[in-house]
Amino acid sequence: MDARTQEFLEHVQSGGQVETADWMPDEYRARLIKFIEMHAGSELMGVLPERDWILRAPTLQRKLALTAKIQDEVGHAQLIYRVVEDLGKPREACLDDLLSGKAKFHNVFHYPTKSWGDVGVIAWLVDAAAIISQKALLKCSYAPYARIMKKVCWEESFHVLHGRDVVLALVNGTPAQRELVQEALNRWWPPLMQFHGNPIPAEEDPSYIWRIKSQANEDARQQFLDGYVPQIWELGLTVPDPKLRHDEATGVWHYSEPDWEELRAVVTGHGPASAERIAFRALSRENVAWVRKVVLAEAA
Amino acid sequence: MGVWEVFRQDRKGQPFEHAGSVVAPDAGLAEVYARELYSRRQESDALWLVAREAIRALEPVPAEFDLSYRRVDGYSLRLRLREARAALGKAESR
Numbered sequence: 001m002d003a004r005t006q007e008f009l010e011h012v013q014s015g016g017q018v019e020t021a022d023w024m025p026d027e028y029r030a031r032l033i034k035f036i037e038m039h040a041g042s043e044l045m046g047v048l049p050e051r052d053w054i055l056r057a058p059t060l061q062r063k064l065a066l067t068a069k070i071q072d073e074v075g076h077a078q079l080i081y082r083v084v085e086d087l088g089k090p091r092e093a094c095l096d097d098l099l100s101g102k103a104k105f106h107n108v109f110h111y112p113t114k115s116w117g118d119v120g121v122i123a124w125l126v127d128a129a130a131i132i133s134q135k136a137l138l139k140c141s142y143a144p145y146a147r148i149m150k151k152v153c154w155e156e157s158f159h160v161l162h163g164r165d166v167v168l169a170l171v172n173g174t175p176a177q178r179e180l181v182q183e184a185l186n187r188w189w190p191p192l193m194q195f196h197g198n199p200i201p202a203e204e205d206p207s208y209i210w211r212i213k214s215q216a217n218e219d220a221r222q223q224f225l226d227g228y229v230p231q232i233w234e235l236g237l238t239v240p241d242p243k244l245r246h247d248e249a250t251g252v253w254h255y256s257e258p259d260w261e262e263l264r265a266v267v268t269g270h271g272p273a274s275a276e277r278i279a280f281r282a283l284s285r286e287n288v289a290w291v292r293k294v295v296l297a298e299a300a
Numbered sequence: 301m302g303v304w305e306v307f308r309q310d311r312k313g314q315p316f317e318h319a320g321s322v323v324a325p326d327a328g329l330a331e332v333y334a335r336e337l338y339s340r341r342q343e344s345d346a347l348w349l350v351a352r353e354a355i356r357a358l359e360p361v362p363a364e365f366d367l368s369y370r371r372v373d374g375y376s377l378r379l380r381l382r383e384a385r386a387a388l389g390k391a392e393s394r
Contacts, residue, residue: 021357075337082321091323148320296301296325
């Protein structure tokens, strides 16, 4: 490592931040692009499972709220892709790589949704897990990304609240409605436990070394369990993991080892809904190609 | 396509703060994107859009000179005050 890179590394490791125009090592730029592009792609792909429920939302109010959430997520993709563009990778290239499978997106968006219970559980718990990662990005060494996270976190907290409201409405409903929530929780728990990634020590995680992330994967998962397992139990729901327990003495949650092989397979495009989602994204891009052409022609 | 920097004001009377940027082929569409992305929940009282190329970024002033004489932290009154009080005490006891 040359002296300039070493100095840069010390700068970010001591809490220093970097702006777009500042010099940065090529490796840092490449890692930033990969990390941030994956985040943007996840926001964009994350709307597809929820989009399926706009027409099936149980009330007009829920339909409006779900539409607002979906618009928020697409908005986050817009904001975050802007950060990637300023780092030097054009948006069209990002979208190409998303469709070809070269760019990844979060594991939870590779699974199908089966009922309105899934919509509640996704908005409540998937967004809660995401907020934990995103709050840790408020301290990201790349300042333009950290700044955008303030707005993203603010909007995600609305999603979590709305998701919890959907879940509460169902658990207060008929036994069948309550069962929808429990079934959805059973379906989403394994991917939720994989969400923050394998428990690699922070010092071995390149995203942490460059201070793109400010927290270890396992810390994020523990924070998620700390915050949300009590809320799940409070509603009389069962977490589908017989080994899940909180060690009062150490403050650590113990749980069954998540299936890391499944996580690896899913994020490389082999999840149960991966192919369908990517095909749908490709179709949408094709269907609105004429809008891009018209807009660019009018402006020219 | 051009980049437009977006500045938003939380409430009247507050300073405008840089919020992010949008890419658009012209000012009209940049306005639409900025409104949709930065004020759809009425979270901004007002927005400013500035074409990125219109911004003149200035280099920070080199810290060659000691400018502490211009700042509050350039002065320590403690010792002088102690001296002044001591002198006053002596004058009164006389």
